[in-house]
Every structure is written in C-alpha cells, then in structure tokens.
Amino acid sequence: MAEEQRGYWGVIPGEVMHDKELPHAGKLLYLVLSSMAHKNGYCWPSNETLAAELNLSKRRVRELLAMLQERGYIRVHVRRTEETSEVERRFIYCGMFPERETAPPSGEDLPDPPAEDCLPSGEKSPDPPAKSRTCIIGRKDLPEHIPPLPPTGGKRGGRKKDKSVPSWKPERFEAFWEYYRTHARGEDRQGAVQEWDKLQPDDALIDTMARALQAQVRSESWRDGVGIPYAKRWLKHARWTDTPKAARDPDKPDGPAREPGVKYI
Template sequence: MGLCWPLTMRPPPKAVLIALADMANDEGFCWPSIERLCERTCYGRTAVIEAIGWLESVGIVRANRTNGRKTTYWVEPEKFAANAAGEPSLNAPNQSATRTGPPGVPVRHTDGTRPPRGPVPVRHADTNRHRTIKESKPPLPPAVAEGAHTSHRNSTETGPADAEAAASAADFEVLVAMYPRRKALERARRAWVALAPDAALRQTILAAAEAQASGAEWQRLRSEGRDHLIPMLSSWLHGRRWTDEAPVPAAVAAAAGATPGAPWDATRSGIEAMGEALGLGRWDEGAFQAGCGRAFPVYASAVRRAREAKGGNHAH
C-alpha cells in the first residue's frame, strides 16, 4: 500500500485504490464487493464503479470477472500509467458528490444503525498529509529491498558461521549417500536443520549410520528385498536412532557368548570382545559420560574398520 500513496490522481480513484491495496493479500489480490468498497471509501456506487474503470484503464488495477459471482482485483501500483492513458480533466464533475438515488431522497448512509443526517459532505483529501508523503523517500520495490537487506546481512555475517553451515550441509549429503533408504529426503533435510548438530554430533551420527547400514539386520532386510522395514532417514533422525547400540559384522558371537549363528555385532558385549581381540580395548563409558570420550557408535565403527583391515574372516 505504501507504493500507492505517492501516486497523483483524483480523489475517487485514489480512495478506491487505497481501499483495494489495504485489503489485498501478499500477492496483491483481493475480491471485495462494490458495496464493500463504498463502505471503505464513503463514495457512492456509481463513483466507485467509474473509479475502478479508470484504474483499469491506466493499468494500476486488473480485474477478473470470469467467476460470475465475485470479481478478483490485482493491485499493481508499479504499472501506473496515468499520462499514457490520459487522466480526466481536473474540471470534470467531481464524482465524490454524485447521487446514486433520485433527487429529493435522503442520501443513503452505509451505517444502518444511524439515522440520516442530511447530505453527506464531500470528503476532502488531507493536503498536508499528501505533501508529506510525496516529499518522503518512496519505499523500495520488494526485489530491491530484499537485495539491500541481503547485502547488509552478508556484510555482517561472520565467516565461521558460513563455514559451519557449509560443513553441516556437506555432512548431510554424506549421510544421505550412506543411508540405505533414500525416500522423503526433503523431510530428512528439515529434520537435520532442526537438529542443528555441531561437528562432534555430526561425526557421531555419521558413524552410527554407517554401522547400522552395514550391520547384519539391515543387510539381511536388504538381501530379502524388505528395505521398507528400514526406517526412513527423517524418522531415524527424529527418533535419535544414532544412540541405539550399534550393530556389528558376524564372527565374534562365540567370544561374546552370543547364540550360535548370531552376528558378533548383535550385542555391546560382542563389540567390546572384538575390540579387545583387535587391541582396541573396551568402550570407555565413563569417559563418554564425562564428555571427554567417544560415543559407542563411533567406537563400534572403529572396531568394525579395524576388523575389516585385518581381514573379513578374522575371528579373534
């Protein structure tokens, strides 16, 4: 609406234009009735209709009447072309005082609760207000204003924040690449942004996802064609599934005391037994609780990589 105030035109079109702009949504659309515009502008029906016709002729308002029941108006103040269309002469009759009923009948008031008080006085524009608005700096168009804000924001943003955001986005792409079920990725991206993990948590999440993706349970589901039983990435993030005990590849069941045939990474004890066998020791839960040790999924991933480095058939 701020773009409409500085425009120069006669009072009836100006009042109708301001009323339309005030009722328009963010895209510039509105659909008021003629009666509603009469109430908002205090002009008669004839004056309002003629004002709309003039606004359409100069390009500042577009009207779509194909609905049959209501008219949709588009307010486009940047397309105002009063000089090209020819604005009515200032000596033309002032429609603001035009009657819509026969002579001798009191002028109809829009407020039905008030009795008629005689002719409605012609509303005059506040010349001081108009002059003040014209002298003030007109507001920037949306695109220019957005560019100005962006420029100011870019000049004040710090480099480390940009680097952290880029690193987080890159880690999310790594997570998507390793995760076995790639559906609803936009939902997963929103969950990742809402989680806002720091660098340490991102590494924990990546290690846990890698461990679970290569674990016996998910590998079995994939080999059986039942990938739909693997949770979607968005659900996995929302449920903080990286805190689950990490699965582990299948040869330490005997050393861990697990059921014969079960994968060695089916239990925490199996993982720690393999870690001890490979010289990595057991997981230091106390250090993790104190904030100076690694999470269990990270430990489990290290054990798995060490075992694979020694050979897939190593069972000690």
C-alpha cells in the first residue's frame, strides 16, 4: 500500500476494544487497518504488508482477519476480473463504517495485491517477514507541530539531586565526617561524599587516614587555623599523606639545647 494513504491516527471502537474473545493481536490489527483506511472507509493492504507491520506470520494475519470479519468489525470486498473471475484486488472496510456499501471507484489507481492474498486460508505460509521499515509504530516522519514528550521522572529539565549519604561504607564516612567537622571544617558535605565514593577506601586505608588526621589536627598550623582544607579536598588530594609540623612544646625553648659556659654568637 502506498505510503501517502496512511493516516497518522488509528481508531479502535469500544466494541472492538472490550471484546474479551478477540486476541490483543486482533485489536492491534484493527488499529493498523483503521490507520490505513481511505476517506471512504476502506483500505487495500496485502497480508504481507500487515504481517510486516505487526511482526506476525501471514497465516496468523489471515486468522485474525477472519475473526474480525466474523464479528462484523470489518467487511472484505474482493474485485475479480471479468474474463477469468480471478481475484484482482481486495478491499477491507474498517474504521467506524464496517457496514458501508459504497464500492471503491473502479478507475482508482491502486496497486495490485500479491498473489499470496488469493491463497486458501488453510495453506501453509512462510515464516514471519522482517520488521517493516514503514511500521506505523516508531515512525520518524511525524509532523513538526507535535510537541515532544516530557522526560519521565523528576522535574522537567532539573538537575540531578545531590547526594548527602555515600554509597561506600556510609557508617565509616559518618565517623570521618563528624570528626573532621568538629576538629577542622564542616563545609561542603556533598562534595566530601562524592570524593569518598570515588576513592572507596578500604578499612586499612580508613584507619591510616584516621591516624593522620588526628596528628594533623594537633599540628601547630591547624591549631592556629592555617591551611585547613575542606574535607572534599582533603580526600581528593590524599592529604593524609602530608607530614604535619610538630606542635611546639611551650615548656621547651626554641632551637637546639645550649650548653652552659659556651658563648653562642
């Protein structure tokens, strides 16, 4: 069937939709037929075309067409040649007008149906054909004025929500963060969470980090509030490997010990 004869929408009447004895494939076939229907209520697809649209075998398509016809949902009109009475074309009336009596115009330029459409319903048909490139599901030739569907989940166009709890050893991170926040700095928890998850330290490394941090918070510079990084940067730059400057003992004089009786310049 020519591509220009396709409609963008298909319609399923409620009687067809709620027919519990009709398989879902039959309802979908009706939808495909209605999307192909001519303005006078009929279409002329071959069984091969319908099988490609639904990814079914031609034998199954014939069975479903027979079900729809038995229930009065569609009407099939076959036009035969005057000379040999052979099938020339097949027209399927569907849409909302299955009982229309208007015959298709005799002079309309319609494609000839394949010979397989004239086979008896009981004859074996080959395997299902490959998926049609012109399947009405997933077509790319959509009108430009139809807006795209909004993204699913979350706020439209919003950024991903930041994490405040790490995925890697969250209980050990909480102990680290509480100690760091209390003795050093407590800014940018989310950044520290991100770096913690990237680093994924094992228990041995966490213990090493803890001992280094305890020594650093007792250092002279950190006690004076100098050079204390955010926890995020402390993790990112492996600051536990820094050698802290030893704290000055106020009871001991600066510099080396002086021997009595020696004059120093």
